[in-house]
Amino acid sequence: MLDPQRTLAELKALRARTADEHGAQRVAYTVPWHAARAFLREQLVDLPVSVELDPAGNLWATLPGESEQELWIGGHLDSVPNGGWLDGCLNVFAGLEVLRRVIGEYGGRPPVTVRLVDWADEEGRFGHSLYGSSALSGHLDPEGAASLTDRDGVTMREALQAEGIHLGRALEAGQARQRAGAYIELHIEQGPVLEHHGLPLGVVLGTCGVERHRITVTGRAAHAGSTPMNARQDALLVLGRLSQALYTWTATHGGVSTIGSVITAPGIATSVVGQCEFTLDQRHLDPAGLATLWAEAQRNLARFCKEGGCTFAVSDLFRIEPVPFHPELIDLCEQAILEITPSTMRLPSGPLHDAAEVARAGVPTVMLFVQSLGGLSHNAAEDTREADLMLSVRALDRLADQALAWIEAQFSAPGRNPMP
Template sequence: MLDPARTIAELRALHGLTGDRHGAQRVAFTPSWNAARAFLLQKLADLPVTVETDPAGNLWATLPGESEQELWIGGHLDSVPNGGWLDGCLNVFAGLEVLRRIQGESAGRPPVTVRLVDWADEEGRFGHSLYGSSAVSGHLDPERAGVLTDRSGVTLRGALRGAGIDLDCASAAQAQRRKAGAYIELHIEQGPVLERLGLPLGAVLGTCGALRHLITVTGRAAHAGSTPMDARQDALLVLGRLSGEIYAVAERHGGVCTIGSVRTAPGIPTSVVETCEFTLDQRHLDPAGLAALWQDARASLTRFCEEGGCSFTVAELFRIEPVPFHPDLIDAGEQAILEVTRAAHRLPSGPLHDAAQVARAGVPAVMLFVQSLGGLSHNAAEDTRTEDLELAVRALDRLAERVMTWMGTRQAHGAADGETARRGR
């Protein structure tokens, strides 16, 4: 029997174990993240599932079914530093509750094989979002990813080595896709749309494309007291001008632009900034719009550097195109929502999610969103009403049932088509 209250209790227990007064601290490949996985494994021990960790570090729990075709229910336990109590882990523990219900009502043998997956480093501790699902989808470049560092200077390769994972072998995780039939994921919205509409749940159309660059502006260090303002080559001034301009860029082309990380050198009070390193994250639903955002921002950066006597270099950190979800599964998501509440809304996702990487690999996928109070996420104040969380677990469960039926119908049609083709030869 499905018990959404149990999911909420487990989420609160997890936060008590891996959070503090500043928020969630389940940063990937840290002791707190390991503790979160141990907590999940403890819960999985009560189910007749096999548990494995793939070469990229993703955790899989498999409940065998009558068919080897697989329904994946996915999420991620990792968080940003000082994050919210629901981001990512709601997906995992709601999926766990659905897995329990399916196992209990099918005498341990559902019509298809059901797999719960906890993706590794969805949040992008090293600037590469969706690391684990990228490995499974075939979109991980180990050479490029290996040199990425977190804000403390730890490399992705080094962190993985400490967790017993060889980055050069991570792409072998693609073997997990061999029998994948569909993927579903529940997530908090992380935005204000559903709250503004007064709706608890929404079916997700797809994810925006994202383009992320590391930009280094180089000027000239000079004494803060003796250098006139009009004689400075101040790298930070370039950033200051660009930080305002990206709002105009976003208004011109749609989408969003964010400067989220900044480091300066020499980094002392008595010197003009010589180098300023920062990230620029840009997102858009349309590939042409995403390209226009970057072209416009780069043109502005070039102009501001020329005006300030500075130069710049650019390194691409991450790129993913806009990803639409499967129309049949979007319909199924909307119907699942209508089974548990009065209305549904379809909306795109600005944030990235592992579902996008799964869909890129050709696996039919869809997501459900549950309302976020104040639209807040990546923030200790992140929250969702208890009653909405319970509805979300129920909707995910209804979606799982609908998708399993859809998979069976699709497989039957495929077999019938194959038999017709054989008879025609």
Template sequence: MLDPQRTISDLRELQRRTGDAQGAQRVAYTAPWHAARAFLTSQLAELPVTVETDPAGNLWATLPGEAEQELWIGGHLDSVPNGGWLDGCLNVFAGLEVIRRLSEQYQGRPPVTVRLVDWADEEGRFGHSLYGSSAVSGHLNPEAAGALTDRDGVTMREALAGVGIDLDHALDAGAQRQKAAAYIELHIEQGPVLERQGLSLGAVLGTCGVERHRVTVTGRAAHAGSTPMDARQDALLVLGRLSQDVYAWTATHAGVSTIGSVTTAPGIATSVVETCEFTLDQRHLDPAGLRALWEAAQTNLARYCEEGGCTFTVSPLFQIEPVPFHPELVNACEQAILQVTPAAIRLPSGPLHDAAEVARAGIPTVMLFVQSLGGLSHNAAEDTRDADLALSVRAFDRLADRVMTWMVGGEGQAGR
């Protein structure tokens, strides 16, 4: 029997083990992340599943079915520093509860093979989001990714080697796709749309595309006391002007842009800033809109640098196109929601999710969102009402059944 309260209890226990007063601390490959995986595997040990880690470091639990074709249920245990208690791990433990129910109902052998996956480093500790799922999809560039560093200067290659993963063989994880027939993922919305409309759940149409870059502006260091204001080549001034205007030109193109990290050098009180390095993350559901956002950023950067006597260089961090989800499975998701609550909407996802990489690999995919209080995520204030969490687990379970029917019965069955 499905028990959503068990999922909520698992999530609270996970936070007790891997969080603190500042929030969740399950940053990929750190001790709390290892503790989270140990807790998950202890729960899986009670089920008739096989557990394995693929060459990229993703954790898979497989419940064999009557048919070899596979329904994947995905999530991620890693978090951002000081993150929320639900982001990513709700997917994993709701999927665990679905597998518990299926194992009990079908005496350990459901109609299709069901696989629960904990994707490695979804959050992008090194600036590359969706690492584990991009390895499975085949979109990972190991050479470029390996050189990326976290905020402490540790490279992705070094961190992976520390947990026994050879990045040069990460793409071998693509072998997991051989029998995949569908993928479903439950996630908190991380935004305010459902709450504003007074709804608990929503069916996700797809994920926005992302352009993420590291920009380095170079000016000239000079003494803070003796250099007149009109004689300065201040790299920070370029960012100051850009940050003032970014909201205006982003709104013009109906997307979102975020300057998320800033460092300066020489970084002392008595010197004009010579170099200013910052990250720019831009997102849009339409490919043309995404291109327009990045073109606007480059145009404005060039203008401000010319005005300030500076230059700039750009290093790509991450790029993914907008990814629509499978229309039949979106229908199935909406119908599953309506089985447990009176109303449902369809909405896009601004945040990235592993579902995007799975869909890019050609596997029929859909996501289900549950309301986030205040639209908050990636901080300790992230929360969802227990009643909505329980509803989401029930709807997700119904979705799993609908998708299995679709897999066995063919196109057009999932949404009925």
């Protein structure tokens, strides 16, 4: 029998083991992260599952079924430094409770194989988010990732070697894709939309594409006291105008645009800013919308620089295309939620998730969100009502049942291709 209260108790126990007064400290490959995985393994000991690490270091608990086709339920135990108590680990322990219910209902032999996965280093300790799932999807560049360092100068290669993981073999994790029938994931929303609409649960349409750039505007440094306002080539003025304008065009085209880091030079009180370097992060679920946001940024940059006597240069930081989730699984997710609560909504995910990498690998995928209080995440104040947490476990369980039946139907129908 499904017991959401047990999931809540396990999450609190995990918090007691791996957090301090500043928040969750389950950074990948650290002592608290190892404690988190050890705690998960303790809960798996008495279940009829096999537990193993794949070549990338992802942890899998497998319940064999009548069919070799697999339903995957996933999440991640790692956190950012000083993170929240629910981000990632809710997914894992809710999936664990679904696994227990499936074992009880089917006597340990469901119609489809069920696998619970804890993805390695989702948060990107070394600056490469979604490490474990990108290894499985085939989008990881092992050579490029090897020399990435954390804030203490430890390289990814060194950290993985200490775990007994050979980065050069990480892509071998992709062999598991051959039997994947569907992937489902529960996550806190990490934003304010569901709370704004007064809804506990939502259906995720997909993850937004991202355009992230570093932009350098060059003007001319000059004395702050002797240079008239109309004679300045102020690089910061360009940013000020751009910052205001981006809210207008982003509201028009949808998505989000964020200037998140700003560095000025010479950076002293007595000089007009001669150079301003900043980051621009833009996200949209529609590829055309994302392209429009970036085109508007470049157009406005060119205009404001010309008006201010400045120039600009752009370097690419990160780019990923929007990842839509499987339309049939989206419908099933909505049905599952509506079985236990009167209303829901469909919404995109601005943050990236392991589900995006799994979907990029061609595995039919869907996510569901549970409301985040205040929209906070990656913050020790991150929280969700206990009633909503337990409701989300029930919704994931209903979705798992829907997905099991869907996988059976897909692979039993002659010539039916489950891919959208």
